[in-house]
């Protein structure tokens with residue numbers, strides 16, 4: 001398949017004097033080769049020791065168009081090709097490279113890995129690329145973040161010793177920069193050499209690197225529809241996007257489909273061949289398949305006109321139904337459907353019928369509390385979900401009710417035990433302290449520290465913070481997500497955690513993100529599309545690879561913890577995290593209290609545990625973090641409400657701003673509780689709740705068969721004046737004095753923050769505990785304001801409502 005890069009035409013038409021060589025030459029070459037450039041990451045490092053001449057030469061011999069390597073500066077000012085700050089991992093030497101001379105010391109070392117190679121210098125690479133036969137090879141120099149910017153001066157001297165100006169070098173080299181502080185030095189010392197941002201954060205790329213010539217982004221950070229918009233944005237500006245480090249076939253294929261311009265890989269030969277072979281593959285629908293599709297559609301319209309009396313709704317088109325009208329925002333779609341077709345209407349996703357319910361009285365049956373309810377399953381049978389093995393495991397997609405009930409019982413009791421909740425409050429406080437230290441460091445680094453004020457993007461911090469909290473309470477392991485973020489913002493690896501731990505966790509967290517993409521894709525994409533349309537088929541394969549990898553990682557985590565438990569002496573206490581509880585329940589080391597009953601006497605299998613842990617993380621993090629951001633936004637907009645909340649904190653904690661929070665304190669925070677509910681009502685973080693009819697049924701005299709998909713339009717119910725007085729008004733007091741005579745009454749099924757019936761959110765109490773603890777921690781310590789009081793809150797949807805770029809200003813209160 002000949003793929004023309006989306007931005008190539010534009011590049012070709014641009015005046016060449018307005019472009020640097022990187023964008024210009026890349027544009028030309030790519031339209032010619034019709035696939036991403038292959039860049040040898042540290043050379044052909046899967047075959048030969050990384051960052052050596054042997055490895056770089058091999059990458060070129062394999063047919064790579066470019067090479068990538070890292071540079072470090074020695075004590076005697078030589079630029080050597082090395083990744084780490086230390087010699088220890090890859091060479092026979094020890095200690096910091098910056099503390100050793102090249103001459104007389106590093107020059108005598110070799111690689112640890114065979115065949116033993118000398119340590120290369122930048123000079124050597126320059127010699128190689130200056131050869132006539134290599135004049136087409138292009139290179140990315142990774143200027144590692146821990147280097148002093150003076151390495152760029154040393155680099156400049158080496159270039160100058162070959163050519164007086166940088167014209168020749170700028171055609172072959174580009175500088176990979178991690179931190180914006182290097183940019184002015186690069187522009188001064190190496191004028192004309194293109195600069196590429198290297199990193200893992202698209203937000204940082206957008207905010208601090210808008211003036212560079214290209215982007216080299218970690219593969220996983222480009223995963224997801226929103227993330228891939230970044231590639232389009234960059235292309236619209238004529239800037240290429242590369243991805244690192246691509247060592248899986250499915251990843252390479254994804255990069256190709258996303259329009260990534262170059263992939264950095266350790267396995268150069270494999271990918272040069274891979275793309276060569278791929279282009280020869282034929283992809284066309286066979287005649288049999290086409291026939292099958294026609295018969296299927298005829299049957300669909302027969303049923304549509306003859307069998308059911310359709311509800312109001314748009315007419316479904318062949319094959320796609322009303323799918324094309326869906327623009328990725330469930331709440332807006334639900335609201336426009338309701339406006340046009342009323343509170344009870346229908347649409348078709350492909351050939352599948354979906355009923356939409358937008359009023360509390362319509363959902364009465366759906367949220368019946370009975371365990372014999374007709375609505376205990378959430379999603380209609382979808383082969384895609386079977387393929388990724390979630391329909392008999394975990395919760396949300398589990399169609400096996402026996403297995404779901406078994407899991408749910410243990411999950412519920414594990415996370416609602418008081419031991420677990422207490423631990424959660426302690427962990428949140430400890431991690432908040434660490435995050436607060438990072439904020440202090442960043443505040444000190446910023447120039448304006450007057451009045452101890454500090455501005456931060458709360459939405460970025462909170463998704464990472466809550467990920468860490470939920471990770472620790474479920475697995476007793478850190479995710480280091482906000483420490484990683486701090487390192488990126490500060491430009492140095494200054495958080496106290498080890499680089500290996502942090503990289504491993506970062507990969508895991510990214511993998512969870514891919515798993516979520518996979519769930520959505522396999523749930524929404526019809527089987528026929530996944531099987532027969534090449535673009536969907538490839539995406540399906542690649543996402544399946546991500547799911548398998550994540551399952552494997554969690555299985556390893558579980559077996560590791562099982563061993564740790566076995567090694568722990570019987571008298572020693574085990575940590576009350578969820579993984580340990582689920583591993584020990586119904587075993588002699590059971591640390592849960594009355595968790596099991598007569599019907600639930602066996603231990604959980606590793607696969608069951610995996611499902612429970614993964615869903616706790618996936619379902620708990622974004623929901624809680626985004627709810628917290630929306631709370632902070634509302635408290636910024638409504639100072640009266642904030643004042644009442646602070647008075648409540650004062651009545652519970654006194655004026656001791658430092659006293660630690662006990663789990664019991666949180667029950668006393670009734671106004672705080674009301675704020676959370678009111679914000680959640682107005683924002684409807686989870687805008688659609690799904691159910692499937694197990695048997696034929698009827699709502700308001702409209703009959704529908706078994707296995708009909710039902711979607712509940714939550715914002716419509718949360719904002720319906722029939723259920724709520726002045727629904728547009730932010731008024732937490734509507735949740736006070738419930739159950740008191742003459743007090744407020746909440747209409748049945750009108751508040752669906754956590755869903756309803758037996759499939760209601762099992763993390764409800766944990767979420768409320770977490771949110772209250774965070775509110776106390778932030779508002780007791782700081783005066784918090786919105787940076788822009790007039791700006792409406794920004795958000796986007798992907799399954800749930802995500803708060804975007806919430807900029808707040810915090811000022812430390814004076815301790816009494």
Ligand code: HEM
Pocket residue numbers: 378395396397408470615616617619620621623624627685686689690752753754755756757758759760761762763764766767
């Ligand atoms: C403010 C935070 C949260 C909100 C707004 C929220 C909301 C929801 C909603 C609306 C549902 C669907 C319920 C239904 O279908 O009736 C749900 C399901 C679920 N939630 Fe939460 N949730 C939050 C936090 C959490 C946390 C912290 C956890 C666990 C650690 C969690 C775990 C789950 C699980 C496992 C399900 C699936 C239950 C099932 O299908 O049986 N949630 N949540």
